[in-house]
Amino acid sequence: MTSAKPPDKAPVTPPSATRGGGRVRENLLGLLFVLPGLVGLGVFVIFPLVQAVYLSMMGSDILGNPTRFVGFQHFAELFTPEFGNILLHTLIFTLIVVVGGVVLPMSLAVPLSQKLPGMRVFRTLFTLPFAYSASAAGVVWLLMLDPSMSPVNWLLRLLGVVAPHWTTDSGWALVTVSGVTMWMVSGFNLLVLAAGLAGIDEEVLEAARIDGATGIRQFVSVVLPMISPSLFFVIVTTTLTALQSLGQPQVMTDGGPNGDTSTLVYSIYNQAFHNNNSNYGLASAQGLVLLLVGVLLAVVQFGVIERRVHYR
Amino acid sequence: MSRVTRPGKVTTTATYVWLTVAALVLLFPVLLTILGGFLPAPALVKQPPGLLDGHYTLENYLAAWQQKVVPLLPAFGNSLFVGLAIMLGHVVTSALAAYALVFVRSPLRTPVFWLFMATIMVPYESIVVPNALFVRSLGIGDNRLALVLPFLANGFGVFLMRQAFRQFPAELRQAAQIDGCGHLRFLFTILLPGCRPAITALAVWSFLQGWNMYFWPLIISSSNNSLNTLQTAVFALRSNESSQPGLLLAGITITLIPTLLLVVFGQRWLVRGFTAGAVK
Structure with missing residues (x-):
C-alpha cells in the first residue's frame, strides 16, 4: 500500500554547508x-x-x-461488455471497501476514544486483521464461510436466516470478497483514526459542549472536521489498496463465478500470468487503464474532498 | 463521545456491549486461525467449530512442517529474506534521498522530489508485466533476488523520511555546522539518531509490506517452487490440502507470527510515524 500526498509548500531549509569544495x-x-x-x-x-x-x-x-x-x-478490445463488467466490479469493490473500511473502524474508534478502562486492549485487538496478508485472509475467510464449519452460517441459522453460497452465488461473490477486504483494511484504518481522535484538543470539545453541541451534533460539526486529515489519509490509502487487491479475488473465487469477481487487477493477472495465458499486450493495456483509474480517483479525492480537510 | 468528563453509566454500558459484540465478530477469524491450528479435524470441522474443546494437539503443525507438497521451511526463509531486504532497501534509499532533498541546496531539488512523488501514483500492478519480463530476461528468475529487486526503493518512504528530516530542529543543524560537522557526520551521528521514531515507523511498515506481498511472489514462484514465500505457500497449500483445514490454519499461523508481533508491539511506532509524517 502506498499513499499519494502532495508536499508541503515552500521547503524550509537550514543553510547548508558551503565550506571546502x-x-x-x-x-x-x-x-x-x-x-x-x-x-x-x-x-x-x-x-x-x-x-x-x-x-x-x-x-x-x-x-x-x-x-x-x-x-x-x-485498447479497442477494451470497449466490450466484458471489460465494462470488469470496470464495474472494480468500482463496486472499491466503493464497498472504502465506505465500509472507513465507517466500521470509525464506529469503533469513537467509543474507544473515551476514558474508560480496557480501551487500549480493545484497540490493540481491533488492529489484528492488519497482520493478515491477502492470501492468509482469503484462506481463513474461505474456512469461515465453508458450509461444513462456517460459524457465520451457524449464527445466521440461529437467527433463522438461510446462508447463501458466499463465494459461488453470483449475487454474493463480489460482496463477500469486498467484505473480506474491508475486514483486512479496518485494522490499519482504526489505528490512524484513533490517533486522529486522540489528537483532538479537549478544550475544543469542552467549548463545543458549553455551546450546546453534544452527541451526533458534536461529532459532525466538531470532531469530524478536526480529524479530517486522518479521515482523508484513510480514504486515499484505502482506495489505492482496494484498487490494487489481487489476493482476495484470486484466492477466494479465482475471479468467478462466471467472472463476477474479476476486477481490473485480477484481469491483469489473468491475462498475463494465469494458466500461462501470456497475453502481455492486453494485460499491459489494462494496466494503463488501472493507472488512469487510480489517477482519476486521486484527482477527484484531492480536488473535491481535500478542500474540506482542515490541516492544523 | 466526550473524553473530558467520564461518560455516564448508560453510555459506558453501551460502549462495552458494542465493543464486545464487534470484537467477537471481527476477531473470530483470528481466534479460528490461532486455535484452529491446534485442533484435531473432528473438533474443527463441525458447525460451529469447537474452538474451546480443549483437546489441543500439535499434529497440524507437525503435518504442516512435514508435508512434502509445499515445503514451509524454505518459504519461511524466503519471506524473511523478502521482508528484511525490502525493509533495508527502503530505509537506506529513502533516508539518503530525503537527506539530499532537504539539506543539499540545488535547483534540481524540486523536480527530483516531484519525480519521487509521481512514482507513488503508479500502481505496481500497472507495470507488473514489463517488470516480470525484465526480471526474467536478467536470468535471475531462479534467485531470491528476483523476489525483491523491483521493490528496494519506494517513493512513499522518501516522502516519510523527508517529512521527518524537515521537522528536525534547524538550530541543531546550524550548531552542528558551526562545530564544523560535515554532511556525512551530521547525517549519521545527529540526524538519523534524532529521527529514530520515523525510521522505525518506515522499517515496520516496509517489513509488513514485504512480508505480506502477494502478486509479485506469485508470478516469480510460478516457474520455480523453491521461490515460494509463505504467502504463496499458503495459497498452494489451500489448492493441494484443502481437505485439511487444521493444517491450513497451522500454516497461516506460522505466516502470522512476525506480523502479529509487529502489529501488537510496533503499532505505537506506526501511529507516531504516520501521524507525524503523513497526516499532519
Missing part, C-alpha cells in the same frame, strides 16, 4: 545520495511504464514475445 562537492554529494533511490525507481517504475505503453501496442506470439505492432487494437 563548496558548491560542486555539495551537488555531487546530493547526486550520490538520490542516486540509489532514483535508479531503483527509474529502472522498476518509470522505465517499465514506458515499456507498458510499448507492450500495449504490440501483438505477441504464443510465448508472449512481442512480435508485431498492432497500434490501438488492445
Whole structure:
C-alpha cells in the first residue's frame, strides 16, 4: 500500500554547508545520495511504464514475445461488455471497501476514544486483521464461510436466516470478497483514526459542549472536521489498496463465478500470468487503464474532498 | 463521545456491549486461525467449530512442517529474506534521498522530489508485466533476488523520511555546522539518531509490506517452487490440502507470527510515524 500526498509548500531549509569544495562537492554529494533511490525507481517504475505503453501496442506470439505492432487494437478490445463488467466490479469493490473500511473502524474508534478502562486492549485487538496478508485472509475467510464449519452460517441459522453460497452465488461473490477486504483494511484504518481522535484538543470539545453541541451534533460539526486529515489519509490509502487487491479475488473465487469477481487487477493477472495465458499486450493495456483509474480517483479525492480537510 | 468528563453509566454500558459484540465478530477469524491450528479435524470441522474443546494437539503443525507438497521451511526463509531486504532497501534509499532533498541546496531539488512523488501514483500492478519480463530476461528468475529487486526503493518512504528530516530542529543543524560537522557526520551521528521514531515507523511498515506481498511472489514462484514465500505457500497449500483445514490454519499461523508481533508491539511506532509524517 502506498499513499499519494502532495508536499508541503515552500521547503524550509537550514543553510547548508558551503565550506571546502563548496558548491560542486555539495551537488555531487546530493547526486550520490538520490542516486540509489532514483535508479531503483527509474529502472522498476518509470522505465517499465514506458515499456507498458510499448507492450500495449504490440501483438505477441504464443510465448508472449512481442512480435508485431498492432497500434490501438488492445485498447479497442477494451470497449466490450466484458471489460465494462470488469470496470464495474472494480468500482463496486472499491466503493464497498472504502465506505465500509472507513465507517466500521470509525464506529469503533469513537467509543474507544473515551476514558474508560480496557480501551487500549480493545484497540490493540481491533488492529489484528492488519497482520493478515491477502492470501492468509482469503484462506481463513474461505474456512469461515465453508458450509461444513462456517460459524457465520451457524449464527445466521440461529437467527433463522438461510446462508447463501458466499463465494459461488453470483449475487454474493463480489460482496463477500469486498467484505473480506474491508475486514483486512479496518485494522490499519482504526489505528490512524484513533490517533486522529486522540489528537483532538479537549478544550475544543469542552467549548463545543458549553455551546450546546453534544452527541451526533458534536461529532459532525466538531470532531469530524478536526480529524479530517486522518479521515482523508484513510480514504486515499484505502482506495489505492482496494484498487490494487489481487489476493482476495484470486484466492477466494479465482475471479468467478462466471467472472463476477474479476476486477481490473485480477484481469491483469489473468491475462498475463494465469494458466500461462501470456497475453502481455492486453494485460499491459489494462494496466494503463488501472493507472488512469487510480489517477482519476486521486484527482477527484484531492480536488473535491481535500478542500474540506482542515490541516492544523 | 466526550473524553473530558467520564461518560455516564448508560453510555459506558453501551460502549462495552458494542465493543464486545464487534470484537467477537471481527476477531473470530483470528481466534479460528490461532486455535484452529491446534485442533484435531473432528473438533474443527463441525458447525460451529469447537474452538474451546480443549483437546489441543500439535499434529497440524507437525503435518504442516512435514508435508512434502509445499515445503514451509524454505518459504519461511524466503519471506524473511523478502521482508528484511525490502525493509533495508527502503530505509537506506529513502533516508539518503530525503537527506539530499532537504539539506543539499540545488535547483534540481524540486523536480527530483516531484519525480519521487509521481512514482507513488503508479500502481505496481500497472507495470507488473514489463517488470516480470525484465526480471526474467536478467536470468535471475531462479534467485531470491528476483523476489525483491523491483521493490528496494519506494517513493512513499522518501516522502516519510523527508517529512521527518524537515521537522528536525534547524538550530541543531546550524550548531552542528558551526562545530564544523560535515554532511556525512551530521547525517549519521545527529540526524538519523534524532529521527529514530520515523525510521522505525518506515522499517515496520516496509517489513509488513514485504512480508505480506502477494502478486509479485506469485508470478516469480510460478516457474520455480523453491521461490515460494509463505504467502504463496499458503495459497498452494489451500489448492493441494484443502481437505485439511487444521493444517491450513497451522500454516497461516506460522505466516502470522512476525506480523502479529509487529502489529501488537510496533503499532505505537506506526501511529507516531504516520501521524507525524503523513497526516499532519
